[in-house]
Amino acid sequence: MVALTRIEAKVQEFLEELQSPLVLELSANLQSGKMLRSKLALNIAAESEESVCLCAIVEMIQSASLLHDDVIDNATTRRNKPSINALFGDKNAIMLGDVLYSKAFGELTTFQKTYPLIPRIIANAVTTLAIGEMEDVELSKEFNDDEAKYLTMIEHKTAALIEATAYAAAFLAGKNEKDAERFQIYGRSLGVAFQIIDDVLDIVADSKDLGKPALSDFKEGKTTLPYLYLYHLLDDAGKIRLRKAFKRDLEAKEQEWVLEQLHTSGAITKSIGLARHFGKVGVEAIANQSCDKLIEIMHAMIDRDF
Template sequence: MEALEQIKEKIQSFLEALDSPLTLELSKHLQSGKMLRSKLVLNIAGVNEESILLCAVIEMIQSASLLHDDVIDNALMRRSKPSINAIAGDKNAIMLGDVFYSKAFCELVAFSKEYPQIPHIISDSVVKLSLGEIEDVYLSQGFNADERKYLAMIEKKTAALIESTAFAAALLAKKSLNDAKKFSLYGRNLGMAFQIIDDILDITSTQEKLGKPILSDFKEGKTTLPYIYLYHSLQEEGKERLKKAFKQEISRDEMMWILENLKKSGAITRSFRLAKNLGEAGIESISDQSCNKLVSIMQEMIDRDF
């Protein structure tokens, strides 16, 4: 059986053990993603019982974070399908997320004896993820023009779990602590670059590929990196016009103005360059580890069109 299918079956067995038909029914509506974090684990630690368990735990944590994220963002679509909150309401989505978090932590305890650092590493990353979510909500209250605040937020909200996944997988593979930290740095940079590319694609991709309208981030109140770069390139009149469109249902004319200026200002190119630099630094951090597959994962993630 393919490793990714084994992970899905492991998660299913966890849910069935809860003896909750309602939870199982709600879980059927979850949309499976790229399983990036699992691919990291499998390529660092190989395919074995322990790595499959770690993947299942991390995928449950990721699913929980997305369930909560969709409620916070009032997002009614997830990967071109209705989100759980759209199907069953915010309360059920939040509680299902709580079930996934709690069950993941219960299963994480299995690593305590042989790999005592792993439960702490993963748990700490979930704390950071949650702090990043709080920062994201806070930043969305107004137009954020501070690049440092944006980068600090995505380092917690997106990169922390990917970083801890790579770190934990390296420990599972019995790498030295020094080498495990190299994988941790790779994971951090992968997570940062991943989010920046996601933010770019919200602007440059299509509704068909995104599963939601383009510029959704801006309309929802997220000042992502391209908009920050655009803002600082504009004259005062343009800055005010951009801020006025923030969190609004913008007209087609305003949308075209924003898209035209994002391109003309070089904001998208500059954002992509930062993602690429982060990716190259991540690859360099594991250059002595003979991990060609991780190099490919980084390159494919940066070059993807969705």
């Protein structure tokens, strides 16, 4: 897609403006993702100088959040490649994240005159994202059996920036406040569904495709939705066994038990069902907006290979 190439070039242009060889060296090792947020914005606002600029800003923010996330999680890989913190250390990863955040906020000010709501929408999302990171860290301290806490955390950590991107892009497309809010709901729903499916894939996907070992979320201290559902489906002995497995490097026998329980209990199916529910909410929100491509994006994201 030509527009995605333009977005990558715009990010590079922004970084070159900083005149820092070190920033360019570090950023050259960033792993490019699926650019979901950019695809979303382009399908709402179409390709233009303004939309490409907005997407570049959002991609820098997303990269910054992942840099900090990898440090927090002590992650050594990102999309099957060594993470920045593994290559250059935690300090450089944190500082590069700070540079990307700061540059992105600086570029956001260019929207102030023509689209005054956009800087606030994106800035608020980054604040919410950071709160979500804090909530994630807090929840990882012990086994979480509260579905509401999990859903609130992923709405903040994952969905906030996707929601803001869709909301901001709607204003770029000339939508009024009421219609822009429809895209906001779509973005939030897409973000929550996206994270639930990611959490399911951590369990069922091939580790090569996933870019990290299976069940790594549970080992890192993340009680994602399938484990949460499984916990409430187990008997008392099973509940104790699952809690004991939390945040541990499991032996093969114990890992097999966890996987078997996740599949046979219906916890995975129930998790996918909730993702589909959020997908339906998002699609219904934009039902009268003639956005077939966004409906395709929602279905494709939820129906990823299991």
